Amino acid sequence: MNNTETMTERQRRELEYHREHAKLHKDILEKPFSFDVVTNDNRRWWNAHWEMYTYLMSKNLAGKNVLVIGCGFGDDALYLSKCGANVKAFDLSPESIFIARELSAREKLDIEFQEMPAEKMNYPDNYFDIVVARDILHHVDIPESISEIIRVSKPGAIFCFNEVYSHSITDRIRHSSFVENWLYPKMVKFVYGGKKPYITEDERKLTEIDVRVFASMMERPEIKKYFNFIVTRLIPDKFLFIRKLDRALLILFSPISYILGGRVLVAGELKK
Numbered sequence: 001m002n003n004t005e006t007m008t009e010r011q012r013r014e015l016e017y018h019r020e021h022a023k024l025h026k027d028i029l030e031k032p033f034s035f036d037v038v039t040n041d042n043r044r045w046w047n048a049h050w051e052m053y054t055y056l057m058s059k060n061l062a063g064k065n066v067l068v069i070g071c072g073f074g075d076d077a078l079y080l081s082k083c084g085a086n087v088k089a090f091d092l093s094p095e096s097i098f099i100a101r102e103l104s105a106r107e108k109l110d111i112e113f114q115e116m117p118a119e120k121m122n123y124p125d126n127y128f129d130i131v132v133a134r135d136i137l138h139h140v141d142i143p144e145s146i147s148e149i150i151r152v153s154k155p156g157a158i159f160c161f162n163e164v165y166s167h168s169i170t171d172r173i174r175h176s177s178f179v180e181n182w183l184y185p186k187m188v189k190f191v192y193g194g195k196k197p198y199i200t201e202d203e204r205k206l207t208e209i210d211v212r213v214f215a216s217m218m219e220r221p222e223i224k225k226y227f228n229f230i231v232t233r234l235i236p237d238k239f240l241f242i243r244k245l246d247r248a249l250l251i252l253f254s255p256i257s258y259i260l261g262g263r264v265l266v267a268g269e270l271k272k
Contacts (some may be wrong), residue, residue, distance in 0.1 A: 046248075056267075059158060067152065068090075069118050070140070074103050076132055128157055159218065162263070163264055191232060
């Protein structure tokens with residue numbers, strides 16, 4: 001169990017936010033769980049999540065020790081377990097872990113879920129073959145989490161992260177007076193359909209500097225791809241043609257995709 005007395009103020013705020021978030025989404029347990037991203041041969045090249053699993057499944061996951069950082073409701077843990085991996089996963093929120101355990105049990109998958117922060121894991125040294133982080137690194141203390149990721153990973157382990165991203169140039173535009181006070185409030189209604197954005201008080205998107213730091217942990221990145229030039233920024237992700245066009249534009253302008261992209265997928269073998 002988490003000891004809130006030893007948490008930082010940021011961790012406590014993140015915990016409270018995600019506890020409430022989990023309470024609002026308990027109906028997930030009443031819905032069927034889809035394994036499409038790891039069972040469907042028709043891959044979605046324009047989608048960062050699908051591209052992440054195309055990469056991970058190429059690593060022959062069966063029997064591998066895999067860690068999911070900040071697992072939330074357990075989706076990635078279930079996908080990886082379905083592929084035959086020995087999965088351990090953790091999150092700050094006990095309510096999120098409850099949902100993840102219930103889903104895992106319902107799908108008859110053997111996954112170990114725990115409550116802990118990314119900055120202080122209780123796993124042994126040199127244990128994991130693959131470490132996966134999706135939409136969590138922008139919530140954590142990066143230097144402390146990097147240290148823990150390296151510690152718990154075996155020599156030659158794969159680290160794969162898929163995160164919201166903003167180059168410092170586009171970030172300055174995003175926080176300009178015009179965008180902050182006039183454009184963004186209007187775009188939120190359009191992009192999120194009037195729903196409250198899933199954004200915590202302390203999160204911040206990864207920057208090009210963060211990506212360089214994480215990439216420097218690797219012998220060389222085997223994959224580095226950028227997604228979401230305008231999708232989820234200016235346009236909701238429900239329009240398939242625009243999603244494909246968005247990704248195609250980033251491929252076309254690959255030399256500057258690191259400036260234009262709003263999501264980044266990077267993976268490679270860790271240095272030890």
